Amino acid sequence: MAIVSVIGAGSWGTALAQTIAANGHEARLWARKPEVAHHINSHHANPRYLTDARLSENVRATASLKDCLEGADAALIVTPSQLLRTMAGQMRPFCPPQLPIAVCSKGIEEGTGALPLQVLTETLGALERLAAISGPNHAEEVVNGVPSATVAASCVASTARTFQDLLANPRFRVYDSRDPVGVEICAAYKNIIAIAVGLSYGLGFGDNTAATIITRGLAEMSRLVTVAGGDALTCMGLAGAGDAVVTCMSRHSRNRRFGQDYLACGRSLEDFSADTHMVVEGAQACKNVEVLERFFGLELPLCDGVRAITWEGVSPKDVVRELVDRPLKSEF
Numbered sequence: 001m002a003i004v005s006v007i008g009a010g011s012w013g014t015a016l017a018q019t020i021a022a023n024g025h026e027a028r029l030w031a032r033k034p035e036v037a038h039h040i041n042s043h044h045a046n047p048r049y050l051t052d053a054r055l056s057e058n059v060r061a062t063a064s065l066k067d068c069l070e071g072a073d074a075a076l077i078v079t080p081s082q083l084l085r086t087m088a089g090q091m092r093p094f095c096p097p098q099l100p101i102a103v104c105s106k107g108i109e110e111g112t113g114a115l116p117l118q119v120l121t122e123t124l125g126a127l128e129r130l131a132a133i134s135g136p137n138h139a140e141e142v143v144n145g146v147p148s149a150t151v152a153a154s155c156v157a158s159t160a161r162t163f164q165d166l167l168a169n170p171r172f173r174v175y176d177s178r179d180p181v182g183v184e185i186c187a188a189y190k191n192i193i194a195i196a197v198g199l200s201y202g203l204g205f206g207d208n209t210a211a212t213i214i215t216r217g218l219a220e221m222s223r224l225v226t227v228a229g230g231d232a233l234t235c236m237g238l239a240g241a242g243d244a245v246v247t248c249m250s251r252h253s254r255n256r257r258f259g260q261d262y263l264a265c266g267r268s269l270e271d272f273s274a275d276t277h278m279v280v281e282g283a284q285a286c287k288n289v290e291v292l293e294r295f296f297g298l299e300l301p302l303c304d305g306v307r308a309i310t311w312e313g314v315s316p317k318d319v320v321r322e323l324v325d326r327p328l329k330s331e332f
């Protein structure tokens, strides 16, 4: 039995802790609020996220990072991506240099354009023991054992293998990858695509439009993966196409809902946050990817359109006109 720290008791942290506990390990779940940790320990349910899920007694919650991390065999970080640097800094005194750590957050850091593993390398060091975990994994389904699959990516095979072994079971298949950069870019970019698809449905467009946005979004994603040193083939895998499909099509997707029920109706990110207290990573990602877009001199028109609507007050109608008025070109 391993002891695994799960940092962040939102939807995904809760589902991962439950998966680890159901696999026979001890999952120590760090919650920011002591009352949430107390509720999880006394009721075996999270009072704020995935509230209907009954959690194993092997999920032990705490609001102390020290108690969560001391003596752990591995750790997963599952906070919203913009909190990663702060969280890693707070975890640092309790993380031995060889502790395998996987980041399960999907995003790009504001201002720097840094991917999660870069942020962790800068704060916690030792890239060899770091992994990125991503795939088509709505927490609402994983926590209930709905058959799903994901990717554990690390520069080092044994690190990826550690997380494969901790998380995999017959209902949760974990694939190994040597392309953490590709997996991380896919994870951030698919959320932007999902906002665009939600917007498109919200504007009254159809399934042809959605398929076009998904496919052209994957083309943008693979352009970025390639120039950043990742493998374009990763975009065809679970972390790329797989996660893009589920995030664009699932009723559980917050990114799609944000596009469809908020942006398309003239409502803002603040409205979404106030209504749901949930993170919508694609809204941050479309803004934060601009650093990389400029650095690499890339054309990412769909992403630019989502950013213009979300952050610059441009109307969806104007963005659509701009997208369709572009000169015709070759597909590849």
Ligand SMILES: NC(=O)c1ccc[n+]([C@@H]2O[C@H](COP(=O)([O-])OP(=O)(O)OC[C@H]3O[C@@H](n4cnc5c(N)ncnc54)[C@H](O)[C@@H]3O)[C@@H](O)[C@H]2O)c1
Binding pocket: 008, 009, 010, 011, 012, 013, 032, 049, 078, 079, 080, 081, 083, 104, 105, 106, 107, 137, 138, 139, 140, 277, 278, 279, 281
């Ligand atoms: N929900 C999913 O199905 C899912 C699946 C895969 C990956 N992810 C990724 O996991 C990450 C976390 O998403 P989630 O869905 O679990 O979040 P969530 O929206 O369910 O919950 C938000 C979480 O952020 C925490 N939080 C908010 N402000 C904080 C602060 N100042 N300091 C520390 N923690 C704070 C909350 O306590 C809560 O744990 C995101 O990057 C998301 O893209 C989510």
Ligand SMILES: O=P(O)(O)OC[C@H](O)CO
Binding pocket: 106, 135, 136, 137, 138, 139, 191, 194, 243, 246, 247, 252, 253, 254, 255, 256, 279, 280, 281
């Ligand atoms: O609900 P969303 O849109 O944040 O997506 C959650 C996961 O990333 C799906 O894999």
